[in-house]
Amino acid sequence: MRHTDFRERMAEEFGRLRAEMLAEDHVMSELGGRTVDEALEAGFSPKQVWLALCNTFEVPASRR
Template identity: 35%
Template sequence: MRFREFWQLVDEVLGSAHGRELTRSMVLGALGQRTPEQALDDGVEPRVVWHALCDELDIPDDKRWGADLGRQAPPRR
């Protein structure tokens, strides 16, 4: 997953204003007590950050990838 794809999913799945606020303010234990933005700035892969954010928000796998049914879900590591 690229940074561009991460931000597209944030906007589509969480809503642009709400999603962007969550990435700035929500501290996640799965990201070492960092916000998603801090984790990205520290070099954590966008795929890892996206999964951590979705896990924390209890977003089911089938809703994580937006409305584009052709979009392939990046594998978890």
């Protein structure tokens, strides 16, 4: 998954504004206590981060 695809999926699932807020502010234990942006900067793949978001926010399998 490319970064642009990841950002688009986030916007589709959470809405553009909420997706931006989640990426900047929501710390997830599954990402080692990092936010989305921090995890991506630390080298996590967009797919890893997407799956962590899906698990955290219980996104149905059909939209993962």
